[in-house]
Structures are given as C-alpha cells and as structure tokens.
Amino acid sequence: MSEGSRYSVGVDLGTxxxxxxxxxLAAETDHPAEAVLEIEQLTQxxxxxxxxxxxxxxxQAHEAEVSTAELSxxxxxxxxxxxxxxxxxxxxxxxxxxxASAKSWLCxxxxxxxxxxxxxxxxxxxxxxxxxxxxxxYLAHLKAAWNYRFPDQPLEQQDxxxxxxxxxxxxxxxxTAEAARSVGLNRFxxxxxxxxxxxxxxxxxxxxxxxxxxxxxVVLVVDIGxxxxxxxxxxxxxxxxxxxxxxxxxxxxxxLGGDNMDLALxxxxxxxxxxxxxxxxxWQIQALTHGCRDAKEALLSDSDVQAxxxxxxxxxxxxxxxxxxxxxxxxxxxQTLVDGFFPQVGIGEHPRQQPRGALTQxxxxxxxxxxxxRHLASFLCRQSNAAQDFxxxxxxxxxxxxxxxxxxxxxxxxxxxxxxxxxxxxxxxxGAEPARLLDGADLDLAVARGAAYxxxxxxxxxxxIRGGLASAYYVGIESSMPAVPGMxxxxxxxxxxxFGMEEGTETSPSQQEFxxxxxxxxxxxxxxxxxxxxxxxxxxxxxxxxAELEELPPxxxxxxxxxxxxxxxxxxxLAARVNELGTLCLEAIPRDGEQRWQVEFEVxxx
Numbered sequence: 001m002s003e004g005s006r007y008s009v010g011v012d013l014g015t016x017x018x019x020x021x022x023x024x025l026a027a028e029t030d031h032p033a034e035a036v037l038e039i040e041q042l043t044q045x046x047x048x049x050x051x052x053x054x055x056x057x058x059x060q061a062h063e064a065e066v067s068t069a070e071l072s073x074x075x076x077x078x079x080x081x082x083x084x085x086x087x088x089x090x091x092x093x094x095x096x097x098x099x100a101s102a103k104s105w106l107c108x109x110x111x112x113x114x115x116x117x118x119x120x121x122x123x124x125x126x127x128x129x130x131x132x133x134x135x136x137x138y139l140a141h142l143k144a145a146w147n148y149r150f151p152d153q154p155l156e157q158q159d160x161x162x163x164x165x166x167x168x169x170x171x172x173x174x175x176t177a178e179a180a181r182s183v184g185l186n187r188f189x190x191x192x193x194x195x196x197x198x199x200x201x202x203x204x205x206x207x208x209x210x211x212x213x214x215x216x217x218v219v220l221v222v223d224i225g226x227x228x229x230x231x232x233x234x235x236x237x238x239x240x241x242x243x244x245x246x247x248x249x250x251x252x253x254x255x256l257g258g259d260n261m262d263l264a265l266x267x268x269x270x271x272x273x274x275x276x277x278x279x280x281x282x283w284q285i286q287a288l289t290h291g292c293r294d295a296k297e298a299l300l301s302d303s304d305v306q307a308x309x310x311x312x313x314x315x316x317x318x319x320x321x322x323x324x325x326x327x328x329x330x331x332x333x334x335q336t337l338v339d340g341f342f343p344q345v346g347i348g349e350h351p352r353q354q355p356r357g358a359l360t361q362x363x364x365x366x367x368x369x370x371x372x373x374r375h376l377a378s379f380l381c382r383q384s385n386a387a388q389d390f391x392x393x394x395x396x397x398x399x400x401x402x403x404x405x406x407x408x409x410x411x412x413x414x415x416x417x418x419x420x421x422x423x424x425x426x427x428x429x430x431g432a433e434p435a436r437l438l439d440g441a442d443l444d445l446a447v448a449r450g451a452a453y454x455x456x457x458x459x460x461x462x463x464x465i466r467g468g469l470a471s472a473y474y475v476g477i478e479s480s481m482p483a484v485p486g487m488x489x490x491x492x493x494x495x496x497x498x499f500g501m502e503e504g505t506e507t508s509p510s511q512q513e514f515x516x517x518x519x520x521x522x523x524x525x526x527x528x529x530x531x532x533x534x535x536x537x538x539x540x541x542x543x544x545x546x547a548e549l550e551e552l553p554p555x556x557x558x559x560x561x562x563x564x565x566x567x568x569x570x571x572x573x574l575a576a577r578v579n580e581l582g583t584l585c586l587e588a589i590p591r592d593g594e595q596r597w598q599v600e601f602e603v604x605x606x
Contacts, residue, residue, distance in 0.1 A: 005159045005187070007150075008459075010034075010196065010451025011142060012163050013176065015103040016226025016258060016408065017053040018138050019448035020146065023456045025159070030462045031206050034449040039145045042078060042086035045070035051085065052445065054141060056226075058099040058134050059087035060119070060127045066090075075148045081129065083141050092294070093313055095286035096122045102138075104227040104255055104364050105131035106179075107165070107172035109553040135179040143183055159458075160188035161451040163196050165223075165230045166470055167253035169528065170584055171553050174600070177583070191454050193447050194221035194232035195247055195465050197406035200450030201441045202245075202463055209463075210243055212438060213402060218248075218387055220400035220435065222376070222419065223447075224409040226258040229372055231379045233398065234465065235387050247467035249386040249398075250530060251379045252550075256367040258293070258409050261337055264370070265292035268336050269310060269326060278324055280312065287313050295328040296337075300412035306330050334414050342418040343371050347397055347426040350378040373422045380426075382531055382547075399427055404438045411443050468500040472535050473584055474549065475574070476525030477514060479542075493527050493549060495539040496576040497584055506577030507537040509589050515569040516588050516597065519561030524586075524599055526552045537576070555599060559588075562595040572597070 005025065012019040020037040027033070038050035045066045059082045071078040082090065091098025099118045106113055108131075116128040129137075146155040164176050173190055180188055198221060202209045213219065215238045223230040231251030237244045266289040270280055280288065288310065295308035312324035351369035367375065380397040387398060403420065410416045416437075424434040442449065457464050474493035494514075497507065527549040529535075541549075564570065572588040579585065588597040 005157060006153050007158045008452050008455030009146075009155065009158045009160045010163070010448045010453070010455065011139070011160060012193070012196070012445075012448035012451065013103065013135060013138060013179075014056055014225060014447070015101055015228060016056055017444070018056050018142060019053055019445055020142050021445065021448035021452040022158075023452045025456060025459060027456070031203050032453070032456055032461075034200070034203065034452050036445055036448065037142075037146060037149065039084070039142065040074050040148060041084035041141065041145070042071065042073065042082060043084075044086055044089050048073060049085075054084045054138060054145075055088045056083075056100075056102065056138055057087040057091055058083050058102070058129065058137055059090045060097045060099070060122075060129070061090065062097070073144070075144050081127070081137065083137050088290070092287060092290035095119075095290060096283060097126050098290075099129060099134050101227050101259060101364065102131045102134035104259075106135055106175050107168055107253060108364055109169070109171060110365065113175055132175055132179055132182075135176065136182045139180055139185065140183040143185065156184050156186070158187065159455045160185060161191050161196075161455045162188050163191050163193045163447050163451050165228055165253060166192035166194050166232050166247075166250035167228075167230060169253070169552050170473075170526075174583055189455075189458075191451055192232070192247070192250070192467070192470065194223050194230055194250070194406065195234075195467060196447045196450035196454060197221060197223060197441060198234060198245065198404060198450065198465060199453045199457070200446040201404055201438055203450070203453040204440055204442075213243070215243065217401045218398060219245075219402045219404055219438070220380075220423070221404045221406065222410070223406040224257055224372065225407040227255060229254040229256045229367075229375060231376065233383060233386055233400070243463075245463065245465040247465055247470070249379075249383040250470040251375075252530070254367050254375055255364055256341075256370065256372065256375065257407070258296075260366065260370055261341060261409065262289050262293040262296060264336050264340055265289075265296060265328060265333060268332060269328060273312075273324065273326060280324075284312055284314070292328060296333055297408075299328070299330050299333050300415075337412070338414055338418050341370055341372050342415060342422065343373055344418075344422060344425070345371065345373050345377060347377050347381065347429070349374055350381070351375055373419065376419075376423070377426070385533065397426070397430075399430060399432045400435045401433065402438050403435050404441060406441060406443055406446050408444055468502040469497055469578060469584075470499075471528040471530050472499040472532050473497040473576075474527040474529070474541070475586060476527065477540070490542070491525070493541040493544065494574065495535045495537055495541070496574060496586055497578065498536055499529075499533045501578055503578050507575050509573040509575040510538045511573075512538070512540070513571045513573055513591065516559070516572045516590075517567065517569055518559045518564055518597070519566030519568060521556060521558045524555040524557065526555070528552055557599055559597045559599075 007022045010021045023032045036052045039054045040050050043049045113131045116130050143155045213236045217236040219234040221232040233249040235246045235248045291310045307327045307329045309327050351374045384395050477492040479490040529549050571591045575587045586599045
C-alpha cells in the first residue's frame with residue numbers, strides 16, 4: 001500500500017463510457033467487495049444526477065446555447081466544454097460540436113494526437129480540442145467527482161490502475177499516462193482491459209472460479225466495446241498445486257465496435273426514409289447515428305421494447321418541410337447487427353481487404369471488414385502456437401475451452417449467442433469439445449471493477465494473471481553497404497524485448513555492438529510482433545514476412561554528443577527495460593565512458 005493510500009482505484013477510460021471502481025486496501029480477504037463510484041454529472045442543462053458511468057463525450061457548447069447557471073456542478077461551475085451525459089444529449093442534436101471516440105484517436109499514429117482538431121470537420125467557429133486533451137477532460141471530471149465524494153481521501157493520493165486495450169501500442173499507452181499526469185494523477189499503473197475483465201470475473205466468482213476452469217484450459221476473452229474489438233487468450237496452468245492464469249496472446253488493435261453498429265443502423269433508417277422519398281443531408285446522418293445509439297441500447301437491454309421512435313432534426317421548413325419522424329424496431333436492429341457483424345463463417349474465412357482509393361478524408365483507420373467473426377477466426381489461426389509453451393501441442397488454430405465476454409455490445413443475448421454458436425461450430429468441425437461461457441461478469445463495469453481488484457492483488461492478495469509484454473519488440477538497424485542509386489540500405493530488426501517480458505525487468509546488454517549517431521537529428525524505427533513468440537533478446541532478423549512484424553510510429557530524436565563531434569558514430573551495446581507502465585526504454589551503452597543514451601517509446605509529433 002502506498003503511503004497515504006486507502007483505496008485501490010480502477011479507472012476504465014472507455015471509448016463510449018468511463019467508469020471508476022474502488023476497493024478498500026485494508027480489506028482482509030482474497031475477494032474484497034468492489035464499489036462503483038456514482039459520478040455526479042450534468043445529464044442535461046441545469047440537471048445534475050449521479051450515474052455509474054460517465055459517457056466519454058465532450059461537447060463544445062456555444063455561448064448562447066446554455067447559460068452559466070445551467071452548468072453548475074456540486075464542486076463548482078462546469079467549463080464551456082461539457083462532458084458526460086449532457087454532452088451526449090446535446091451532441092445528438094448538434095453533432096458538429098460533439099467530440100466522440102477520443103480514445104480511438106489516441107491510438108491513431110497517423111495524426112498528431114496533441115493537436116486540436118476535434119470535432120473533426122467542424123466549422124471554424126467551433127472550439128477544437130485534441131484527443132489527449134479530451135481524454136484528460138474525462139479523467140479530470142472523474143477526479144473532481146471522487147474528491148467531492150471523498151474529500152479526505154483525494155484521488156491523487158490513491159493507488160490507481162488505469163486500463164488500456166491490450167492492443168494499444170507503446171505510444172498510445174504513453175499518451176494515456178500523459179493524460180493522467182496532466183490532471184495531477186501520478187500514482188498509477190496501466191493494465192490491459194481483457195485482463196481487467198478476467199480479474200473481475202475471478203473476484204466476483206470467489207473461490208468457485210477454480211471449479212469453473214481447469215489446468216489445460218484456454219480462455220478466450222472477447223471484449224467488444226464502443227470503438228474496438230479486443231481479443232486475448234489466457235492459459236490455465238498449475239504451479240505447486242495451485243492454479244495459475246497466464247495471458248498468452250493478444251490480438252491486433254481493431255477499430256470495430258458499437259460505433260460501427262450505430263452507423264450501420266443509421267444507414268438502414270436512411271434507406272427506409274429514402275424509400276419514402278425523404279432524403280437526408282450528411283449532417284443529419286450524424287445526428288441520426290447518435291439517435292440510433294440510444295435506440296439500440298434501449299432495444300437490446302429491454303426485451304419488452306419492440307420499437308423506439310427517432311426524430312431527425314432539420315434546420316428549417318425550407319430544407320425538408322418538417323422534422324422527420326421514424327422508428328427503429330427490434331427486428332431491424334437484430335437483423336442488421338447479427339448478420340452484418342457476426343456472420344456465420346468458417347475458421348478459414350478471414351477479414352477481406354478492399355482496394356482503397358488514392359485519396360480519402362482524414363478519419364480513424366476503421367477495420368475494412370465489419371465481420372467480427374472473421375477477425376476472430378484470423379486471430380485464432382494466427383495464434384495457433386500460443387499455448388505450445390504451456391501444453392506442448394501445435395494446432396491449426398488455437399481451440400479455446402472457455403469464453404469470457406466483456407463490453408456493452410455483448411449484453412445483447414442474440415449477439416452473444418451468435419458468437420458462441422460460430423466458435424463452437426469451428427470446434428465441432430475440428431472434433432473438439434464446445435467452449436463453455438464463463439458467466440457472472442458485469443459487461444459494462446467489469447473492466448473498472450477488475451482494475452480496482454488488480455491494485456488489491458498487487459498488494460499480495462488473491463490471484464495474479466501473469467502477462468508481461470503482449471508483443472516482442474524490435475529496433476531497426478541499417479545495414480552497412482555501398483550506396484546504390486535509388487535503393488535505401490537494407491534494414492535489419494534487432495529484438496530488444498521478447499514476448500512476455502515482465503514489467504519492472506531489464507535485459508542484459510547485447511553481445512554485438514552497433515553504431516549510434518549522436519549530436520544530430522536521427523530517426524529510430526521500431527517494430528512489434530504478436531506472433532514471433534520465441535525470439536530472444538539480441539536476435540537479429542534480416543528477413544521477415546509482412547504479417548510477422550508491424551512497424552510502429554518512428555521516434556525522432558537528437559541524442560547529446562557528450563563531448564563528441566556532431567554526427568559521430570559511437571560503438572554501443574543495446575539493452576532494454578520495461579517500467580511498471582509497460583513503457584519500453586532502449587538504452588545504448590558505449591564501449592568506453594559512462595555516458596548512456598536512452599530512448600523511450602513515446603509518440604512523436606507528426
């Protein structure tokens with residue numbers, strides 16, 4: 001327990017909703033009670049309510065739109081940029097002022113995530129913000145809500161676990177940490193969301209979790225939230241007679257989730273209106289998408305609701321004659337989502353890549369294929385050897401024996417049932433037993449709950465999931481060769497951190513020496529791999545398949561010359577360490593002298 005800390009706090013900084021949970025660190029049990037903070041927030045102008053979730057939306061209100069008196073929160077007045085339910089409420093009517101999916105933008109290496117460009121394509125009179133600042137705004141609200149409820153135990157003094165997708169690259173993890181520090185939260189660690197969901201399941205199951213899984217089980221964690229689909233595999237092993245959980249694989253960062261589904265429903269409603277001779281402007285489709293989100297949640301969470309009315313706003317009678325009214329039915333939602341996003345496919349059917357146009361608007365790199373089941377099939381095939389180290393058998397695809405769901409999308413019974421049906425169809429064809437569903441998880445709150453429990457586990461209680469780095473990491477090494485016109489020097493990849501390297505550990509310096517350019521601007525190229533599981537630190541690759549290594553955003557730096565000439569090439573050996581946040585630091589150690597150069601995986605301005 002850190003000095004002055006009474007609680008282990010878990011924060012799920014979600015794409016669609018953010019949640020804060022906490023555990024009393026003084027509890028003397030392996031399965032402590034997790035509480036969820038009821039977050040005070042504006043639900044509409046002038047109305048303050050406490051809700052367990054803070055919608056991850058930010059609204060840039062016009063000065064004439066709401067009065068200052070209507071923005072008062074229990075701890076003081078809210079700034080013109082509103083967050084939470086009120087932002088979602090107002091943004092459904094005026095989407096051009098709404099910032100959504102900041103978390104997805106935070107991991108988009110193709111943009112400067114510190115630059116103010118959201119809401120995307122908004123008019124010049126709308127104040128812009130950055131993905132980093134929007135994420136910090138959600139954390140600032142959570143901090144204010146906590147400190148209002150617990151004035152004697154301020155959040156900045158508690159042990160915080162902040163969750164990130166398992167597929168977040170080091171740059172996105174670093175930005176998440178930067179957002180926390182920017183609002184005064186410095187005592188925190190990062191945890192992968194699927195692991196947090198599994199921690200929550202373990203804690204809520206009590207001692208009975210050991211009766212639900214056995215040695216040799218492989219648990220598939222499927223987390224489908226508002227913006228992403230996150231896939232992980234956890235093996236159940238035994239040590240000294242006790243069951244252990246080992247995270248053995250994670251999937252790629254797939255921008256495919258509830259946001260895609262809301263848009264699909266909006267276009268279905270648009271087609272219905274088109275058939276009635278009622279056309280929509282692009283801005284109206286944006287507004288309709290937000291309306292479909294609310295309708296979808298109502299229809300999928302309450303079996304008694306068969307249809308939800310939708311109102312499409314207009315900008316005056318000259319545009320459409322009158323405000324459009326229609327509805328979204330349960331059948332329309334289920335047909336669109338079940339068959340469109342969870343198609344019945346074979347294990348060999350993987351995501352389809354469509355030819356892309358040369359020019360495109362700036363936007364998020366959404367998955368081109370909306371079929372979640374095809375992405376899942378690809379993941380299980382790519383990770384076919386993930387359990388070989390534990391159970392010693394190679395497979396054509398890894399065969400999960402249990403499934404744990406997380407994310408609001410899978411609260412819909414028909415979507416969950418279809419996904420289980422597809423997976424068990426693959427297993428049946430392979431002659432394997434069907435996978436069983438691990439139930440009892442709260443799909444909306446599990447990540448925050450599990451993060452709070454993880455902080456408690458780190459104090460020496462309960463069951464810890466072994467994980468380490470979810471990828472092997474490599475740094476690019478330029479080959480030394482005579483210049484050839486039009487041909488860059490061949491690139492090699494040096495493994496600096498193997499798969500599964502634990503946080504808080506470091507590697508030994510490499511046996512081989514490399515030349516490091518100091519005193520002038522240089523570029524470091526880094527790569528990651530979730531499939532090269534056996535590469536050890538110091539392995540130098542001169543060839544790899546395109547699917548094996550993924551290049552990460554490069555890092556530009558100018559390393560101090562330390563008394564040497566600018567541009568001098570210094571002979572160094574390379575070592576690496578991973579801190580508690582999962583940030584990888586590369587260290588260059590010269591042959592002589594005490595000077596050392598360090599480069600961390602940090603996002604660069606682009």
